[in-house]
Amino acid sequence: MPVIKFFRQRPQLTLLLLAVLLAVLPFLVGAGLGKSWIRVLDFALLYVLLALGLNIVVGYAGLLDLGYIAFYALGAYLYAWLASPHFGLHLPFWAVLPIGALLAGLFGVLLGAPTLRLRGDYLAIVTLGFGEIIRIFMNNLNAPVNITNGPQGMNLIDPIAFGDFTFKGTHHFFGIAFSSAHLYYYLFLGFVLLAMLIALRLQDSRIGRAWAAIREDEVAAAAMGINTRNVKLLAFAMGATFGGLAGGLFAAFQGFISPESFGLMESIMILCMIVLGGMGNIPGVILGAVLLTVLPEALRYLGDAQRALLGHVALDPADLRMLLFGVALILMMLFRPEGLLPSRRRQRELHPEDGPGEQASLYDSRG
Amino acid sequence: MALLEVECVTKRFGGLAALDAVSLSVRQGEIYGLIGPNGAGKTTLFNCMTGLYSVTGGQVRLDGKAIHNRKPHEIVRQGFARTFQNIRLFPNMTALENVMVGRHVRSRASVLGAVLRDKRTRAEEAAIRERAQELLHFVGLGRKGRALASHLAYGEQRRLEIARALATEPRLLALDEPVAGMNPTERRQMADFFRKLRDTGVSLLLIEHDVKLVMGLCDRVAVLDYGKKIAEGAPEAVQRDPAVIAAYLGVEAA
Numbered sequence: 185m186p187v188i189k190f191f192r193q194r195p196q197l198t199l200l201l202l203a204v205l206l207a208v209l210p211f212l213v214g215a216g217l218g219k220s221w222i223r224v225l226d227f228a229l230l231y232v233l234l235a236l237g238l239n240i241v242v243g244y245a246g247l248l249d250l251g252y253i254a255f256y257a258l259g260a261y262l263y264a265w266l267a268s269p270h271f272g273l274h275l276p277f278w279a280v281l282p283i284g285a286l287l288a289g290l291f292g293v294l295l296g297a298p299t300l301r302l303r304g305d306y307l308a309i310v311t312l313g314f315g316e317i318i319r320i321f322m323n324n325l326n327a328p329v330n331i332t333n334g335p336q337g338m339n340l341i342d343p344i345a346f347g348d349f350t351f352k353g354t355h356h357f358f359g360i361a362f363s364s365a366h367l368y369y370y371l372f373l374g375f376v377l378l379a380m381l382i383a384l385r386l387q388d389s390r391i392g393r394a395w396a397a398i399r400e401d402e403v404a405a406a407a408m409g410i411n412t413r414n415v416k417l418l419a420f421a422m423g424a425t426f427g428g429l430a431g432g433l434f435a436a437f438q439g440f441i442s443p444e445s446f447g448l449m450e451s452i453m454i455l456c457m458i459v460l461g462g463m464g465n466i467p468g469v470i471l472g473a474v475l476l477t478v479l480p481e482a483l484r485y486l487g488d489a490q491r492a493l494l495g496h497v498a499l500d501p502a503d504l505r506m507l508l509f510g511v512a513l514i515l516m517m518l519f520r521p522e523g524l525l526p527s528r529r530r531q532r533e534l535h536p537e538d539g540p541g542e543q544a545s546l547y548d549s550r551g
Numbered sequence: 552m553a554l555l556e557v558e559c560v561t562k563r564f565g566g567l568a569a570l571d572a573v574s575l576s577v578r579q580g581e582i583y584g585l586i587g588p589n590g591a592g593k594t595t596l597f598n599c600m601t602g603l604y605s606v607t608g609g610q611v612r613l614d615g616k617a618i619h620n621r622k623p624h625e626i627v628r629q630g631f632a633r634t635f636q637n638i639r640l641f642p643n644m645t646a647l648e649n650v651m652v653g654r655h656v657r658s659r660a661s662v663l664g665a666v667l668r669d670k671r672t673r674a675e676e677a678a679i680r681e682r683a684q685e686l687l688h689f690v691g692l693g694r695k696g697r698a699l700a701s702h703l704a705y706g707e708q709r710r711l712e713i714a715r716a717l718a719t720e721p722r723l724l725a726l727d728e729p730v731a732g733m734n735p736t737e738r739r740q741m742a743d744f745f746r747k748l749r750d751t752g753v754s755l756l757l758i759e760h761d762v763k764l765v766m767g768l769c770d771r772v773a774v775l776d777y778g779k780k781i782a783e784g785a786p787e788a789v790q791r792d793p794a795v796i797a798a799y800l801g802v803e804a805a
Contacts, residue, residue: 382666389665389672390658390679393644397652400641407601407635409627409656409719418662529643532699 210369221481222365226437228477229372230430235457235473236379236466237426242455243464243527244392245419246399248308250451251295251315255424257322257446258291259284259431261332264441267342270333277344281432288428289421296420300413303402315451323443337442344371344436351436368437375433376470379426383466386422395419396529456509460516462523471525480505552615554579554754555600555631555723560609560619562592562599562778569595571778572609577723582745582755584769584786586762588798591775593758594636597727601633602626613723628656632721634712636728636758642701646692646711649700650683653718686714690744706737710744717753724748726757730764742768766790774798 191198213221234256241249262284266275299310326334333339343364344351351367386392394415397405406412435441453476461472487501516523522531553576562570570592577583585593598604600611602623611619618626632653641649658679664672687693690710695703703711709729716724729745730738742764749755759765765772766786773783776798782789789795 385666385668386662389676390655390660391662391665393648393652394655396644396648397641397655400643401639403603404635404639404641405652406623407603407627407633407639408653408715409624409632410652411622411624422662532643532701 206373210366214366219363219365222363222369224478224481226365226368226372228474229369229376230434230437231454231457231477232376232470232473233372233379233430233433234427234454235461235469236376236383237423237430238454239423239458239464239466239469240383240386240395240426241419241423242458243469244387244395244399245416246395247416247419248304249311249420249423250308250448250455251311251313251318252423252427252454253446253448253451254295254315254318255288255292255427256431256434256450257318257443258288259428259433260435260441260445261322261338261431262287262428263432263435264338264341265331267436268338269340270338274342277342277432277436281429284432285425285429288431289425292420292422292424292427293417295424296417300416312448312451315446315448319443319446319448322446332443335443337440337444339440341435341439341441343439344368344433368433372433372437375429379429380466380470387464387466391415391418456513458523460513460523462526464529465523465525465527468523468525468527472523475524480509483508553577554581554614555756556610556612556615557596557600558610558612560596560599560611561607562595562604563607569778570599570606573775573778573780574609575773575780575783577754577756579722580749580752580754581770582749582757582768584765584772585756585758585775586760586765586772587775590777591798592778593775594727595778596775597633597725597758600626601631601725624656627719627721630720630722631725632716632719632723633725634709634716634727634729636731638708638712640700640708640712640715642699644700645697646687646700646703647680647683647696649711650686650714650718651679653686653715654679654682656719683714683718686717687711689717690714706733709733709741713748717748721753723754723756726755728758728760730759730761738764762790 210222210225213225234252237255238249238252241247241252263280265271266273266280266283267277268274295311295314299307302310322332323335325332326336349355351364351371354361354363355367356362394405394410397408397410398412398415402412434445454473457472457476458469459472460476461470462468483501483505486499486504487497490497490499555577557573557575559572559574560570561568561572573592573596575583585596587593595604599606599619602618602621602625606619609619610617613626613629613631616629618629618631641652644652658675660672660675684693684696687696690713692703692707692711692714695707700708700711713724713726713729730741733741738761745755745757745768757769769786771784772786772789774781774789774792774795781794781798782792
């Protein structure tokens with residue numbers, strides 16, 4: 185495609201354009217689609233952060249984790265405990281977010297340690313159980329001592345604040361109004377870029393190769409001197425840290441959390457983002473996360489459209505959402521199991537006879 | 552003192568003794584052959600030595616240090632690497648990446664280093680790449696670095712697996728049927744390659760079915776049969792040993 189080629193040859197220009205686009209995106213979206221869409225954008229970024237974290241565990245190290253949302257929950261609850269009227273603590277976000285990330289990372293190791301010998305289906309079941317345990321704990325720890333406020337959840341969580349400057353309400357800079365959603369957008373974008381950098385650099389490093397080796401053949405990896413236990417725990421911890429960070433941001437952004445936000449369905453959604461986008465490949469994971477956050481919101485318009493056309497809602501968009509989602513996943517598995525933007529490695533694995541193979545044989549003839 | 556000492560190693564699977572008090576020793580700079588009929592316990596012994604199996608009894612020592620029942624990666628760190636009978640490469644990684652994985656144990660970059668890409672990490676990464684490329688050249692795959700491991704020809708995969716094992720800087724390299732499935736020309740080339748390898752200071756321990764190859768290549772040979780060592784010594788002597796002939800050809804009912 186000539187357009188893609190044009191940008192490929194001019195990486196600096198492309199980056200600049202991308203930066204400008206990302207900087208003005210909330211204003212474009214706000215003006216074009218309405219204020220509520222800026223919040224959708226914020227959530228998309230949070231999910232990108234989550235998906236990037238889960239991608240380390242599932243995409244890089246090949247460990248199927250179905251309880252990933254538990255780390256998100258831990259980060260969120262920790263933020264709420266340390267920065268809300270619940271315990272009367274109001275620590276600043278720059279202290280709470282790292283603590284939440286570390287706590288989640290610690291739980292990542294705690295979950296990882298007993299499951300090291302498990303692979304595939306068995307690991308998936310144990311992690312799924314772990315996710316549910318955390319959620320049920322949060323749901324029930326309101327008696328005898330009220331720790332989590334149970335199913336009612338925790339309210340009035342402090343927003344992100346730098347001294348007196350809080351992310352709540354609208355601020356004006358240079359005559360431009362920045363709403364709370366705008367401010368969170370830039371904050372989340374910063375964290376997403378940081379997470380991308382970390383994930384990309386890890387992928388292309390000694391550690392990333394060790395994860396890939398374990399994913400490919402654990403026995404061979406061990407026989408080549410890789411400490412499979414530590415390297416797997418590291419993957420769990422890294423992924424969980426990202427999750428915990430995202431959880432803290434979520435709590436600050438939302439101002440309210442309850443166990444409902446951390447159900448199994450959420451874990452599955454994040455996994456779907458990775459699978460749909462392209463496991464192990466950062467751009468793919470980001471695309472998957474954005475698509476699966478934005479599309480369901482877009483489907484809501486179908487309800488309005490039906491009301492306008494038919495006078496009533498014949499097909500509930502929420503039902504339609506699950507239906508389309510299911511169909512999309514089945515189609516994906518049939519026609520493009522490697523995801524929309526797969527990593528080269530994953531593509532080779534699922535299409536051994538296609539393109540890359542030809543390239544390799546061309547190479548052979550030269551060699 | 553021998554480089555590798557295997558002392559009375561026993562391995563039981565349930566009631567079956569796959570290895571029954573096997574002892575042998577490999578000296579520095581030696582090519583040592585391990586032969587025996589199918590199911591004699593050769594690969595089991597390899598697995599016991601390289602940490603994939605725990606031993607039921609006995610000891611394995613490398614340079615006087617006990618390595619039995621240690622984790623595989625600890626044994627690799629001690630300088631004892633191996634290849635597998637049914638090649639176990641990382642199929643969806645390139646040849647170069649495969650060898651680079653072998654450098655893991657001899658490099659140190661942590662998560663922090665990998666993320667910050669400081670000077671030392673970058674230098675280490677460059678060194679890993681360079682060493683991996685050298686090793687690919689050494690095994691005759693210098694031009695195949697970018698090819699996928701799974702796309703290499705069979706013989707190339709065997710050599711790539713050896714390059715990957717060499718990347719861990721072993722003093723002793725255990726090769727499990729390294730020339731299986733190769734034609735006579737390839738076998739001769741591999742035998743020459745093993746001599747070249749030995750000349751670089753790596754001692755070799757190899758399982759092989761091809762008796763002719765073993766006899767021409769190895770300094771000493773041990774024969775396993777039903778989990779027991781039935782002979783050990785210079786290849787010519789072992790070849791004439793009645794117990795060995797009986798194990799391979801069967802004994803006539805007298």
